[in-house]
Every structure is written in C-alpha cells, then in structure tokens.
Amino acid sequence: MFAQTYMTRTGKISFNASAQGSPEKIEAVNNEVANILDSKTGDLRFQALIKSFKFERELMQEHFNENYMESDKYPKAEFKGTVINLNEVNFAKDGTYTAKVSGALTIHGVTSNVTVAGTITVKGNTAMLNAKFSVKLKDYKIEIPSVVADKVGKEAAINIETELTKK
Amino acid sequence: MLHYFIHLFMRKTILLFLLFAATTTLSFAQADSLMDALTTGSSSAKNEAVSATFKATRIINGSSVESLGAGVLDFRISHRFGQLNQGASNFFGLDDATTRIGLDYGITKWLMFGIGHNTFNKEDDGFVKIKLLRQKVHGMPVTVSYNGAISIQTTPAPILPAGDTWLFSNKLYYAHQILIARKFSNRLSLQLMPTIVHYNIVDSSKFSNNTLAIGVGGRLKVSKRIAVTGEYYYRLTNTDMLVNGLPTYNAVSIGIDIETGGHVFQLMLTNAQGMTERTYIGQTTDSWAKGQLHFGFNISRVFTIVKPKEFR
Numbered sequence: 413m414f415a416q417t418y419m420t421r422t423g424k425i426s427f428n429a430s431a432q433g434s435p436e437k438i439e440a441v442n443n444e445v446a447n448i449l450d451s452k453t454g455d456l457r458f459q460a461l462i463k464s465f466k467f468e469r470e471l472m473q474e475h476f477n478e479n480y481m482e483s484d485k486y487p488k489a490e491f492k493g494t495v496i497n498l499n500e501v502n503f504a505k506d507g508t509y510t511a512k513v514s515g516a517l518t519i520h521g522v523t524s525n526v527t528v529a530g531t532i533t534v535k536g537n538t539a540m541l542n543a544k545f546s547v548k549l550k551d552y553k554i555e556i557p558s559v560v561a562d563k564v565g566k567e568a569a570i571n572i573e574t575e576l577t578k579k
Numbered sequence: 580m581l582h583y584f585i586h587l588f589m590r591k592t593i594l595l596f597l598l599f600a601a602t603t604t605l606s607f608a609q610a611d612s613l614m615d616a617l618t619t620g621s622s623s624a625k626n627e628a629v630s631a632t633f634k635a636t637r638i639i640n641g642s643s644v645e646s647l648g649a650g651v652l653d654f655r656i657s658h659r660f661g662q663l664n665q666g667a668s669n670f671f672g673l674d675d676a677t678t679r680i681g682l683d684y685g686i687t688k689w690l691m692f693g694i695g696h697n698t699f700n701k702e703d704d705g706f707v708k709i710k711l712l713r714q715k716v717h718g719m720p721v722t723v724s725y726n727g728a729i730s731i732q733t734t735p736a737p738i739l740p741a742g743d744t745w746l747f748s749n750k751l752y753y754a755h756q757i758l759i760a761r762k763f764s765n766r767l768s769l770q771l772m773p774t775i776v777h778y779n780i781v782d783s784s785k786f787s788n789n790t791l792a793i794g795v796g797g798r799l800k801v802s803k804r805i806a807v808t809g810e811y812y813y814r815l816t817n818t819d820m821l822v823n824g825l826p827t828y829n830a831v832s833i834g835i836d837i838e839t840g841g842h843v844f845q846l847m848l849t850n851a852q853g854m855t856e857r858t859y860i861g862q863t864t865d866s867w868a869k870g871q872l873h874f875g876f877n878i879s880r881v882f883t884i885v886k887p888k889e890f891r
Contacts, residue, residue, distance in 0.1 A: 419616070441889045446617040459617040463627065466889045470648035471881050475838070478631050479803045484765055487627075492614065557804075559839060 416452040423574030454498035458491040638796040647685030650885025659875035704730035754856035
C-alpha cells in the first residue's frame with residue numbers, strides 16, 4: 413500500500429527554550445518521534461507525544477507537561493504538510509537535497525501554518541530529514557508567567573533529525 | 580413550474596454536495612492514511628501512566644505516593660512553628676520553631692529513600708518508599724506505594740532505678756504505610772493511608788505498642804501552580820495514649836502547595852508539631868479545638884545527580 417513511503421518511530425526532536433543569557437538550560441529531547449514521508453506525493457507527517465520529551469531535570473519535565481503544554485489535554489504535537497520542491501529531491505540517487513516543507517503544525521491544541529527549509533539526505537533505502545526552525549510560544553498559546561520570564565524565552569528553537577527507512 | 584425548478588435546483592445541489600462530500604472524504608482518507616499509519620502503531624499512548632498525582636513527595640506531614648525520579652536528590656527543610664495562640668509575646672509561635680532537615684534520593688523511578696534530623700525530640704529518621712502500582716489512563720485505577728520509616732529518638736535517657744539500663748532499642752520507632760492514591764482529574768487527587776506505627780517503648784503498659792491509623796489526604800488545584808491540600812490521620816487504636824502526661828489528638832492539617840521554577844513550597848496549618856510518623860500520627864498533643872495550631876512550611880530543592888540517559 414505504501415510503496416513509496418519512508419518511515420520511522422525513533423526520530424529525534426529537540427528544543428531549546430532558554431531565555432537569552434539565562435544560565436538555566438530549558439532543553440528537552442524526544443527520541444520517539446514518528447515520521448512518515450511519501451516520496452511520490454511529498455506528503456510528510458510528524459507525530460510526537462509531549463510526554464516523551466525528556467528533560468535533564470525531572471521537575472522541569474513535570475512542569476512542562478502540567479503547566480505549559482497541558483499534555484493530558486493535548487497529548488500530541490503533529491505536523492501535516494508536504495515537500496513543496498519535491499522535483500528537486502531525487503530519492504533514487506544518494507545525496508543531500510535542500511527541501512522546503514509547508515504545512516500545518518499543531519502544538520498545544522493550536523494549529524498554525526509553517527514553512528520550513530531543511531535537508532533530505534538520501535542514502536540507499538534511507539532518507540535523513542534535518543530541519544532547524546523556531547516557533548513563538550505565543551502563537552501556540554503557551555503562557556509563560558512573568559516569574560519565569562527571565563528563564564523561559566519567547567521562542568523555542570526546534571531541531572529535527574529523523575532517519576526514515578523505505579517500506 | 581416554479582415547483583419543478585426548485586426540485587431541479589435541489590437535486591443539483593444535493594448531487595453537488597454529495598460529489599463534494601465524496602471527494603473531500605477521499606482526500607481526507609488519503610491525507611490521514613499516513614497520519615493513521617503513525618498513530619496506529621504507537622504503543623506508548625495507549626497504556627500511559629498517570630503522572631503528577633501530587634506536587635511533592637509529601638502531602639503535608641505525611642508521604643504522598645509520589646517519588647523522586649531516578650538520580651534526583653531532594654534537599655528538604657521543614658519548619659513547624661510554636662502554637663499560634665501563644666500570642667504576641669512569643670510572636671504567635673514563631674519564636675518556638677522545630678526543624679527537620681533532610682535529604683531524599685531517587686534510586687530508580689520506583690524506589691527512593693530519605694534521611695533526616697528533627698529538632699523535635701532530637702529524632703533521626705529514615706524511610707524507604709517503593710512504588711508498587713501506577714495508575715493508568717485505562718485499567719489500573721490507583722497508584723499504590725509502600726512507605727516504611729524508622730526513627731531514633733536521641734534525647735538523653737530518663738533517670739532509671741539503679742541497676743536498670745536504657746536499651747538502644749528503646750529509642751526506636753517504626754512505621755509502615757500503604758499509600759493508595761487516585762488522580763480523579765487534573766485538579767483533584769485523593770489518597771488513603773492505612774498505617775501502623777510501632778513504638779518499642781510507650782509511657783505506660785496501659786498503652787499498646789502499636790497504633791493503627793487510617794489517613795486521608797488530598798489536593799485540589801486552584802490554578803496551574805497553586806493547590807489546596809488536606810491531610811487527616813484517624814487513629815483506630817491507642818487513642819488514649821498519653822505523652823508526658825498529655826492527651827493525644829488526631830493530626831489534622833491543611834495546606835497550600837505553591838510551585839515556583841525549581842521548587843515547591845508547602846505552607847500549612849497543623850496541630851502536629853512533629854514531622855515523623857510516630858509523632859504526628861500517634862503523639863500529637865495539641866488540638867484544633869483548643870486553638871493549638873502550628874504554622875509551618877516545607878521547602879524542597881531538587882538536584883539532578885545522575886542525568887537521564889538522553890543527556891549523558
């Protein structure tokens with residue numbers, strides 16, 4: 413059924429939401445990101461459980477889930493989009509290609525359209541996706557109380573690294 | 580005639596609508612088949628454990644089902660001030676504080692231990708808490724932990740008749756608790772704590788060496804970062820126990836949890852001045868009815884000693 417699909421369940425998404433100049437690192441990593449790509453249509457999907465984001469400090473992780481992301485209410489972050497310059501990516505030939513992706517990103521129950529530039533590295537039966545971009549917490553209605561405003565930044569820098577295997 | 584046109588119009592609209600519906604469902608089905616492929620195989624979402632039943636490892640005086648994460652060290656300072664009704668001359672009890680300083684450590688996510696020193700009765704205490712069951716979104720309705728505590732009262736031995744010796748074992752007390760908690764909603768969590776406290780020595784042979792009690796505790800979040808808490812230990816036996824000739828009462832406490840960045844503040848009003856199970860459950864000599872209340876707080880600061888594997 414998915415002749416042209418590449419997929420993984422162990423993709424990595426990390427983010428850094430530390431305020432500028434703050435010594436306290438607000439960073440987390442999720443190594444259980446599900447990601448699927450249809451190389452024929454360019455359709456791209458990401459799905460990440462919010463509770464699978466791991467922090468160095470457990471208490472921070474609890475606060476992230478309880479107070480900021482409300483992960484009982486909004487358990488997942490999702491992306492539904494497409495590679496818009498699909499004709500520039502040759503899945504038959506090994507190499508690193510610049511990819512432009514556009515679609516709907518849903519975080520904290522709020523969906524907004526994003527366009528992100530990244531790379532697709534084709535190597536045999538695998539495709540590695542890499543992208544770095546930032547989201548404004550305000551756009552996703554993630555409230556930062558003033559007491560921690562010097563620690564939590566207004567934006568989160570997101571880093572995506574997934575290695576998909578052809579099905 | 581008009582009737583005929585309306586009929587035709589309706590038919591076309593319905594056809595168009597059906598066609599539109601069919602195409603959109605088709606495209607939806609196609610668009611979602613990829614997302615569905617991601618959703619269906621994910622194992623973790625289905626049997627997820629419920630987290631953050633309580634904000635801290637203590638509800639007020641007693642333990643909650645919560646434990647520290649693996650490799651997390653918790654430095655705790657707790658104060659219980661003197662009786663509020665002592666009046667202005669004693670600054671409403673603030674001149675007369677008791678303190679517990681303690682260190683807790685999480686060995687694994689289901690096993691933690693802690694040690695502490697109390698100025699009240701010069702008591703050293705230690706405990707082990709084991710998480711036995713975890714509440715799940717589907718299935719297991721409760722989280723269950725075992726809390727086992729020991730304490731050593733290090734006050735000087737009483738004056739004894741010649742020839743008698745004050746055994747070390749006389750200083751020891753034990754407590755065993757089963758903590759059963761359920762997070763009913765994001766706001767409300769309740770806990771039951773069947774408890775047995777064993778006193779190696781009691782003031783008189785009239786009293787049993789074992790006090791059985793059942794505790795009830797809970798928290799209600801009033802905002803994302805503030806919760807109201809309550810805790811009550813009802814003694815089933817040994818209610819007539821006297822301590823230094825004073826009658827004892829059941830411990831009743833109300834509190835507020837305030838969460839800031841790296842720590843949780845717990846403020847409370849309680850009739851118990853001791854902070855070990857053997858004192859607050861079985862040997863509370865102050866009473867709410869007489870206004871013998873103590874203001875107090877717990878402060879906890881956690882440190883990550885062993886980093887999670889993602890950060891090594």
